[in-house]
Amino acid sequence: MSPRSFVLAALIAAAMTAPIAARAQSHGELVGPGTISTALQETSAALTPDGNTLYFMRSDFAERDDTILVSHRVDGHWGMPQVASFSGQWHDSEPTLSPDGQRLYFVSNRPLQPGGASLTTEMGGHHFAGTNLWYVQRQADGHWSEPVHVDGALNDGAMIYNPSVAANGDIYFSAHRPDSGAAYQIYVAHRTAQGYATPQRVDLGDLAHNRMDPAVDPRERFLVYAGDEGDSLGSADLYIAFRQADGHWGKPLHLPGEVNSTALENAPSLGPRFGELFVSSSRRDEVSFPKPRDNAATLQQRLEQPLNGSRNLWRFDISDVLRAHGITP
Template sequence: MKKIILLLGFISSSLLAQDQTKITFKANFDTPEIFIQLPEFSNINMRDITISPTNDEIFFTLDTPKSAFRTILTSKKVNGTWTAFAVASFSGSYHDIEPAFSPDGTQLFFASKRPKGTEKTSENDYDLWVVTKENGTWNNPTRLPETINTDKNEYYPSIASNGTIYFTAERADAKGKEDIYKSEFKNGTYQTPVSLGAGVNTKTYEYNAYISPDESFIIFGSYGRKGSLGKGDLYISFNKNNTWQEAVHLGKLINSNQIDYCPFVSFDQKYFFFTSEKTTIQATYNQLSIKQLKEVVTTGSNGTSKIYYLPFEKLLKSIQLE
């Protein structure tokens, strides 16, 4: 615990020193670009992101090497300026990942290994939790009911406008090792989760599903499918007459020979975000100097997980072209 406290202190002090204007939304570009730049943490993984429906609050996960500790960071736009990144008010004590706003912006869901009730020992598996904003602060994390959470991992919540929650889980009725499930929210109660159909789930791994608020499309990760480029690719499936159509590979514009995961579309559908471990580091060079080596391993796509973004329209057009 002492090491974790020291780590959080280092993270907080370093993040406070960041330039407060690093978050920008470019109007028009054709290929994915790194969205969040944290120079002091250029070799530490960043994964999963959510942005509020009003585009003025951001949450994402900082994942230390070998996932020794994971915590959720945040920034808020105040008077036109983004605040320095800081550890989220509800995070920083236990493994927390994969924040997701509800479409009305009143709730924030996430996955966590934090203990249940008054216990103080971390759980071995991830469960899904939710916080509600009170007086401008996200407080009082609440674990979702046993209908959703089990003694195995539940990951990557994504919420539709009607309250239905989509998530990843490993369960006895799964079509593969991990499936994408949904649980409808009726009369204030989550219903028994149902594995999505064969247009989404297969005999391999499916993970990290983003659902559009109107449930018209879903973007998710999968590993081991025919035509996969690498360690895990992103796919999209469209909902027609309440049936998920055969998933479409997002192509080389998004996918790489490394793992590509954690999709998110801004609520105004202007931007598509995703995380990737792709790298531009080459296997050979012509005698690098120490200065050149430093630049190679600390700038751009260097194999650590980074959050990228692209105009959503560009992504949809690229699918049509392939």
């Protein structure tokens, strides 16, 4: 488990206190039910520009065992996921693709040098698997390179999460750093000719609010993230902030419509289509009592369905929100 996982565990616990009937309203499109979205935890969707290859993270409920998987869509259906070529040995998570699809970033506790010890970090007297940012590069034959460590101050502290990459190479991510306050905040590391500059905290308001999992528009016109700005429906919801004419970020807005629920929503990512938003959500099927009497077989079958309270991948369309704020394809 990571420090961020402890935060998420607390958020999920809070969401579980919400009325069951309210969080049963699951709209949007569940991605690959039974194939991509299962009874386990699935988060962090990353789609190639053609929309036909999906990278994502699957883990146990405690998120002690995270692995990056890949699935290919054929004739409109997602194929059985396989472990990505660069994953499967370490605590790998949160894949994201550069807008051109030529580079895939992810975070991992793998050692910086072959044969070294895996990364660890400490928070509140507890030790966890650490995370540094890595990437793989698309080769001429279509395969991925060996993982490359991203050097620079963005990896200080071994607690970097959910990278998102703009078209100019700037990397947005969430972390707990010395200027984060009590919670997690969002940072940007600008790409320069000498590498990545020291991260700067993205000013989104009061540091008392927890902000995680940025998904940045390739042109940096808007930013979607998970948090609670005081009007969350449950624990963590998704918010959007728009870049202002002066270059600053506007006041975060709670995403309207069906994107948010009283369950936990986090790990947003932008798909290749305009307004396409992928979300990890723990929303579940409604359970009302008395329920039809279960036997052992029906109970197991029901609990092994995707909508059992585990996090799954969902697809939404926020194009109307973007257009209302002057954002066009």
